[in-house]
Structure formats: structure tokens, C-alpha cells
Amino acid sequence: MTTRREREQQVVVEGRVVADFGREFLVELADKRQLVCTRKGKKQDAACGDFVEVKLTGSAQGSILRVGTRRNLLFRSDEWREKTLAANVDQVVILLAPKPAFSEAFLNLSLVACEAARIPVVIALNKSDLPEHAASLKSLALYSSIGYTVIAMSAKGDISALKPLLEGKLSLLVGQSGMGKSKTVNALVMTDVARVGELSASLGSGTQTTTFSRMYRLDRDTAIIDTPGFQSFGLFHLTEDQIGEAMREFRPFLGTCKFNDCAHRNEPGCAVIAAATAGKIKAERLSFYQVLLEQHRELHENHPDWMDK
Ligand SMILES: Nc1nc2c(ncn2[C@@H]2O[C@H](COP(=O)(O)OP(=O)(O)OP(=O)(O)O)[C@@H](O)[C@H]2O)c(=O)[nH]1
Numbered sequence: 001m002t003t004r005r006e007r008e009q010q011v012v013v014e015g016r017v018v019a020d021f022g023r024e025f026l027v028e029l030a031d032k033r034q035l036v037c038t039r040k041g042k043k044q045d046a047a048c049g050d051f052v053e054v055k056l057t058g059s060a061q062g063s064i065l066r067v068g069t070r071r072n073l074l075f076r077s078d079e080w081r082e083k084t085l086a087a088n089v090d091q092v093v094i095l096l097a098p099k100p101a102f103s104e105a106f107l108n109l110s111l112v113a114c115e116a117a118r119i120p121v122v123i124a125l126n127k128s129d130l131p132e133h134a135a136s137l138k139s140l141a142l143y144s145s146i147g148y149t150v151i152a153m154s155a156k157g158d159i160s161a162l163k164p165l166l167e168g169k170l171s172l173l174v175g176q177s178g179m180g181k182s183k184t185v186n187a188l189v190m191t192d193v194a195r196v197g198e199l200s201a202s203l204g205s206g207t208q209t210t211t212f213s214r215m216y217r218l219d220r221d222t223a224i225i226d227t228p229g230f231q232s233f234g235l236f237h238l239t240e241d242q243i244g245e246a247m248r249e250f251r252p253f254l255g256t257c258k259f260n261d262c263a264h265r266n267e268p269g270c271a272v273i274a275a276a277t278a279g280k281i282k283a284e285r286l287s288f289y290q291v292l293l294e295q296h297r298e299l300h301e302n303h304p305d306w307m308d309k
């Protein structure tokens with residue numbers, strides 16, 4: 001005889017979220033079985049890459065009971081909502097292209113988000129077969145000079161520069177629409193990713209097909225998570241200090257400004273501005289930071305109650 005409590009415990013299993021459809025999640029169990037799961041409560045706090053405990057509610061259905069402790073979590077936010085991209089990843093690949101031309105603001109915002117979440121970054125400039133690629137790659141020298149890995153690749157042709165960087169890791173692929181994420185996933189996975197859309201439709205909400213993150217396993221130790229393309233990487237959730245610390249080349253100078261609460265805008269005795277004047281910090285990056293900070297302050301002044309939501 002088993003007690004009711006024992007029976008309940010028997011149907012709780014552990015797994016990993018391999019797709020996030022917004023209101024529903026696909027959870028993979030150790031035996032590779034996949035369950036379509038819901039998350040109880042209003043807060044949809046599970047993310048692709050999360051380790052979870054699931055209560056079975058049907059042969060292929062479940063309900064996520066608990067989300068395991070995360071190593072990291074990447075998300076974006078504006079004044080209205082937060083959007084989770086993925087959890088527990090080893091690195092983020094920011095995919096750019098020369099045509100349509102990538103937005104440098106998007107690149108910088110993505111870098112700030114990754115730094116704040118303490119996730120290493122690879123910057124990949126796709127479409128190396130296009131004539132515009134060389135000039136675009138040259139413009140990225142600024143990012144290699146501050147320590148980021150920058151690679152050139154073509155999802156249509158040669159992805160050999162990207163492949164070894166993915167080995168043994170879980171990489172999250174982000175990028176604006178049109179940079180070639182789907183093509184890159186196709187080239188890496190070599191299956192028809194259209195099948196993902198069909199799967200989403202079968203989950204009962206075809207409209208969500210463009211708003212999810214999904215994991216693809218490339219081999220036993222290597223996987224990627226694809227995210228939908230988006231145009232802006234909101235950082236409403238960060239504090240001003242976190243934004244300063246996320247500018248990696250600022251770090252040697254932080255804490256050495258005249259004022260403890262220096263925001264590196266125009267304060268006297270600012271070590272960051274002095275470093276920029278001396279050429280140790282690139283003017284473009286200081287300017288990006290100052291504009292971001294200004295916009296951030298304005299948004300927070302207009303939404304002072306955000307933290308209470
Ligand atoms: N010339 C060239 N075109 C490419 C390459 N990779 C992707 N493209 C093209 O760029 C366009 C966008 O590619 P997608 O893979 O759909 O881009 P995406 O980033 O997934 O875009 P969203 O679906 O909007 O998020 C398509 O017309 C691709 O054929 C490449 O390496 N070279």
C-alpha cells in the first residue's frame with residue numbers, strides 16, 4: 001500500500017527547460033522524454049536552460065513545481081515588463097551582420113546585459129560573403145581592443161570560425177532580426193527548424209512562435225539556445241552602478257574618481273573621463289555609456305514605482 005503523499009512524490013520528476021513558449025515550457029527529462037509544462041501562479045519565472053522539478057499531470061504533460069538555483073540569467077526589460085532569454089548558459093553569441101547594418105547601440109546594450117549577468121560573450125559578424133563585411137569587421141576592432149572575441153563567419157557558407165568556440169558549452173544566440181540567426185541555427189543543427197513552428201502551433205498558441213527561446217543539442221556536451229530576433233535590448237532592471245561596472249574597460253578606473261558616487265558624466269576629478277581624455281577609454285564607449293545613463297535616469301524618474309511591481 002502506498003500513501004497518497006508517496007504517490008504524489010512518485011510523479012515528481014527532474015528535467016531541464018529546453019523551450020520557453022511564454023506560458024508553456026518544454027521540459028526534457030533524463031531519458032530525453034519531453035513534457036509540455038505549465039508554471040503555476042502568475043509569475044512565469046521559468047526560463048530556457050533552467051533545471052526544474054515537474055509534477056506529471058499526463059503522459060506528456062506536467063506542471064513546473066520548482067525552478068532550481070541558477071548560475072546566471074539573461075533577461076531584458078523595459079518600464080513595463082521583463083523578458084527572460086535564458087538561464088545557466090556558458091556564453092552568449094551576439095550575431096551581427098553588415099547588411100542590414102547592425103545597430104551599434106544594440107551591440108553595446110547586449111554587452112552591458114551580458115556583463116551584468118556575468119556571462120562571457122562572443123561577437124560574431126555574419127555574412128562574410130558580402131562586400132560590406134570588411135568595413136563592418138574593421139569597425140569591430142574597438143571591441144577586440146577591450147577584450148571581446150570577435151569572429152567573422154557566413155551562415156550561408158563557412159561557419160568554421162564559430163563551431164570550435166561552441167564546443168562543450170551551452171551558448172545563447174542573440175541578435176536583431178535579419179542578422180541570420182535562423183540560418184546559423186540551421187547550419188549548426190542541420191535540420192529544418194520550421195518544425196519548431198509546428199510544435200509551437202500544436203501547443204495551442206501559434207501566435208507565440210516568434211517569442212520563445214529554444215535549445216538545440218549539437219552533440220553530447222554542446223548545445224545552443226536560439227532566441228527570437230528583437231530590436232532593442234532594454235536594461236531597465238539594472239542600477240546605475242551595474243551599468244558602470246558592465247563597461248569592462250572602465251573597471252580599472254572605477255572607485256578612483258574624486259566623488260564616491262561619481263556617475264562619470266561631467267563631475268570634476270572623474271577618473272573615467274580622465275582615462276577617456278588620455279585615450280585609455282574610447283570616446284564612443286564613454287559616449288554610449290553617458291547617453292544610456294541619461295535615458296535610464298529619465299525612464300526611472302518617470303516610473304519611480306517600478307521596483308514595487
Ligand atoms: N549573404 C548572406 N546572407 C545571409 C547569411 N546568413 C543569413 N543571410 C540572409 O539574411 C536574411 C535573414 O536571415 P535569417 O536567418 O532569417 O535571420 P534571423 O536573424 O533569423 O532573423 P529573424 O527571423 O527576423 O530573427 C535571410 O535572407 C538570409 O538568407 C550569410 O551568411 N550571407
Ligand SMILES: [Zn+2]
Pocket residue numbers: 257262263264265267269270271272273
Ligand atoms: Zn567618475
